[in-house]
Amino acid sequence: MEYSVSPNCDVMQTYVDSIELRISLIVNLIIAIVAFPILVKSIIYIWKTDTFHRNTKMQIFVHLIALLIHVIGRLGLHSLDLFNYFSLGGNSSACEIIPKFYRCLILRAFYNIGLALSSMCSICLVLERYASTVFSSNYEHCGPNYGISLVFVQILLATSFIGSLYFYASFQPGDNVLYYCQTIASSRGNIFFVVIPLYSVLATQIIARFMFNVLIKINKKLRTRQIISLSTRYNLDQSIRSINVLTHAINYSTFVFIVLSIVTTTLHLFSSHFSKPVYIALVEAVHILPLYSIVVPILIYKNLSDINKMDKKNLNKAIHTGSDAYFTLFAKQIS
Template sequence: MTTVNSTVCETMLTYSKSVELRLSLLINWFIMLPSFPIIGYSFFYCWTRRLFHKNTQLQVIIHLGGLLIHCFGRFSLHTLDLFNYFHPHTDGCDILPNFYRCLILRFFYNSGQALISMTPLSIILERLIAVGYNRAYENCSINYGVLLGALQIALAIAYLTTRYIHAAFRPASFTFFYCQTLVSSTISTNETYIPLLLIIVSHIVSILIFRCLEIKNKKLREVVDINLSTRYTLDQGRRSFIALKCFISYNCLMVSLITAGLMFLHLVSSHFSKPNYMAIIEMTHAIPLYGMIVCIAVYWKLRTIDGEQRRNITMALRGQAVHTDLYFQMFEKQLN
């Protein structure tokens, strides 16, 4: 065995025996166990139920699909790594990650993350159309949603292009010790921050626009001289705004924390060993945890809103005064 191979094997053993890296992978692995049923059920529930307008719902379905894609790639990577790390071995070269395994599974990891990051932009555009064409939006074609979904996927592909344009797609003179896209890329770490910073800026702008649209929707609902159908559309818009507010905010927080964590780690990387560096990277990318939190939060918001709506309808049917919304006041008048 050559000196170079001996060094490679010893380095791989260092990764496999790192307590910090093992602990990081184990924590993420156990987090993903409940994430699959929670996100998977949310995907099925959103696919089979009418929760929002069909165009809004399509964007949410794509987002949940991105979460499942990310979790699949990540779960597969962590499972294989943990098996290799805990399996008895004496030669580190026996557990070196396979190039194509890293390339394919890491692509699932990254593509899911890209889809998730682009969802707020498509939802904001969908809400802009909904508020701007509120009188006819309830019967609006799903073609708008399909186009926005295509835009969301196109933006994700554009982001992935910045990650993979300088990456290798065939084994070369480099060695993977841990599956990471940048290992086989000639792009610098600093260059990877530019698209991430652009995403953060777009998310912050999206939150501001979302808030403005929410206020606009509220003002339109307070107008008296509009028909019941339009008022129903605006009331459903209010439902979407309330439920999706936490989603937009959590998504921005998640992307911001990932980017801030990566930038901080890059600045202090000299103080960490490579295995510890990768351990912190994996803990920073807490996307499965985010997925579970946002699914539960949106479900809880929808349940609260629907409960309030049922109470208002019951009160209107019983002839009791409804003070919460003009829609229910007009609904009550039509009943009498």
């Protein structure tokens, strides 16, 4: 026997029979299945595109990889649970499908690592765009070291998040039977070791959203200066374009963590009013990161397509501009 105590088969049966839990897992599994190819395609697209500065691309790339890790975890968790629930025969005992401890530990690690790492992108994007604004005259030629450093910052922050989440969690089977794979179920700590990190991430998301607004105003103001080099002009245009496109990701990321933080806290406070399977169903429904993984890449791709169309339109317009206008602009650049 994996656990040191005998499991309660009747408790496991309540999970198997819960319509709410089945619906929640089915919906989340479908969303995760749809999100998987979108994320893979988005990762390839970001890797190949020249729309963003290389340091910006690194932060987005890590963000998408983290989302993919989270989705893989959910695919494994939800598909195995649903298979067990629907395949349990009438003569079988529910105890036969109690999740194995290490299966829960591994798949839930994918789930939580992806959640933690994906939540740290916003603040690093702000730091990267801040540097591009401050050093706008030569940031175009900035090497990858700064971007790599910010990737390590993301990993460090995510590690802190995970450390808090797993601080009191058990890493080996004990006397706490897991009827559903959930990190907090194996933890002997307070729920606030989960809630406080969520609110900390939410605070950084809100700060990042505010700073993005500040940065775009600064970049637009710098762009209106009469005497700036072509290199500076190019970098400012790229920065404005990047911030405009990534604002959607920041907005939705902030929304995701507002929902996660507030609703998770509310569910915990009123958990006594729900059966355990219904509580789990609601918690899984609240974790809408796979839905975010579908919506945001599509929106970013659409915005980039609109920008490319606008650039082509402006280029065609510029082709018909008189040569005198070019000489006037060139004179301003070298004066």
